[in-house]
Amino acid sequence: MSSDAPVGARPPAGKTFFGHPRALSTLFLTEMWERFSFYGMRAILVLYLTAAVADGGLDLGESSANAVYGTYNAMVYLMALPGGWVADRLIGARRSVLWGGVVIAAGHYVMAIPTGWSVFAGMALIVLGTGLLKPNISTMVGDLYERDSPRRDAGFSIFYMGINLGAFIAPLITGFLGEKINWHLGFGAAAVGMTFGVLQYVLGRRNLGDAGARPADPLLGADRRRALTRAGVASVVVLTAGLVLLLAGWFTVDTVVNLLTVVTVLVTVGYFARILTDREISGTERSRMKAYVWLFLFAASFWLIYDQAGSVLNIFAADRTDRSVGGFTFPASWLQSVNPVLIIIGAPLAAALWLKLGHRVSTPAKFAVGLVLNGLSFVLMAAAARAAVGGDLVSPLWLVAVYAIQVAGELSLSPVGLSATTKLAPVKYASQMLGLWFLATAVGDAIGGQVARLADTWSQPVYFLTFGLASVVLGLAAVMFTRQIRQLMAGIH
Template structure:
């Protein structure tokens, strides 16, 4: 039986937000503006990288730009791991969200500076800031509910709608400014959005009660000094590696992308191994972590395909979509708003669906549905690419249909995965587990960035059909093993 009493860290529920704790509104709006900045910049990043120097771009090959894009996304989510650790052991989730938002805003302001180096410097700051903000704001949402409350998935779906409200508005603004006026002006608009997010978070802090106020497992005394020393040494080593690569003439975009891809996979394997062998977690928690490994693989496979919307599909939109409407050629990046608006429409419907179904449909089955739908979207994309063979421009409705199928898959997997992570997490690794969930996106995007290189050398219909079919087959396999995975989840549905 689920208790109606407030969960730990949950403020008194006197005022509600669509039937949920009022604090959800503050977190909803903060994430909305953070996603405005993230998706606004992301919508024009690959287009800027591949634009010619005469068009004020960097003139990269499509394959290199796709890899950079995938690696950037991967690093954004990889940094969620140390971001979760900082919250758990040092300053708490609430302060991490605040400082993360400030660093993200600074990164976008740097990207607004009209020089070549500013883009990569700004991306570095955004990566660091998002690592602090992203996992911890989701953990704070989880703190508003009891661990096994049936309202939990519905709450995360509403929170997810806030993410996509920002994602819908952003490309319309940054895309127009970037493609029609100046790329760096588009990046500047993203900076202003994140600034609004920080201001809103500070003003709405009174609604949060003590959610995220204190570290879950704080480091004290000598342990704290030792951890900070190790972190400092890691930073020095990273700087020395970069310097050595530069001296050796190996500090190129492709070298950095390849090294970061390998590092992402190795860190993932190491982190799972560390949790599974930790003697301080119970046998039940260890069993749940084994189930989580499978969910992680499914999620990484999902994002490998899904997040190519901003790279491979964005370039397809620029080169192969007929964007002429009433004498106006709309920016290719505007099509990046289709996905989030469909999620805004679909999120409440899926929230109601999961609430009605309760525990009758298990988490592994929801993941399987997401994988199958994601694969079918690429199968449809193969048909669109075939229609464009020979240089013909095709209707934008092809991409709208592709995004619609992907959205149904995303709503079956992503908000459910956020919720499952907070329920399956060992107590000791509460915030860090949310970082581990985002690491699934990092692995998917890192490998996906390398896979996306093939889109330049393979025939596009073959590329899309190959990876679409692979996702469908993986989803069907997930259905077959759903019962075993649910058994490992040890009472968590």
């Protein structure tokens, strides 16, 4: 047994996973299958929503479908906040991951039911389950190592590969089943994948030792009863509001999407206001949080464009690209597998580059690079859309090139932002800042879903060029204000 593993993990002697605690294999496979289900369903969601009823779809307009997709992604990341709280204060990370996986699988099975309502009910369950699983499984990986263990980063790197492996395989399977046979069969494949994840997690629990077995800061006695009562009241309020909307005839897809977008933004504003007005944090910590506000806005702007890969770009792949190879027309959703492959290839290269550059390139400058590259990807999409004007089909290599530029931007911003989040966090809010980082994606996706409505009314070249140039300009502005942001960071690079 490695001396690097904490006493709580207790991996069996002689059994390792790539030289790491055996428990890492259990968490690796759980995350792989969860990402399989998530990206598998997501790859065909918009295509199903916009498909004609005669083709088994819902025949939803592209603008509404894009907004649904963006809001769904936003809710997944927003629910990481209460999901982390449930684990820390009530049931622990281990049971949160288990119940999260069960609820996710149930959501996918509901989506596999061939009815019109099943997709929305299933997505609601998946959002709740992912909120429990996603933040807490990463916590459990960290529990397998001492905080200063040199093998900790390597363990997370292996775990990260599981994410992208699942994301790569999923669209190839669910896309073929959904687009070529039946949409609900594709959703069912995602359900089976998550079921595999839950089963192997249960069977591998003996490897986990004490990792995630107990809440980090449990609520006891009256405090616990008070928290559960508040949660119950909040649930009743939400259900009552939904019933009122339904009875009033206002419970439409667009109404719910718009409401959830507003909620996402308000939660974010409230969260930042709470931290910045807290008198218990020091002046230096407050200054660093002001810098973080700018990084947060840059990140949200990045995800606003980047996560349209599964909506606007996915529809472009279905309608405007020539996907015929040797007489076989491959599913549009297969192009969703390009992104994870490029990340697997590029992640070690980006890590080596940042290590070589050291502190010569600051965190704000890296964010600026990400924004500029993201914008250039949409400028290239404008050229692809221009080539497709008049109904001509273009090569799917246009999209491959777009995804390659976006991945380069992601590797400049996403891992750097995660690191900056931990470094800029006030001591009092250290454990909550990861949830705040997830909120950047939630805000970007929620607003991006609304912005994507314009893709159905503007000409596509104008749409892509407008937002591409906007991202480039924002990235250049970030470069101009790098010095001021670094001053607010107070010694953090």
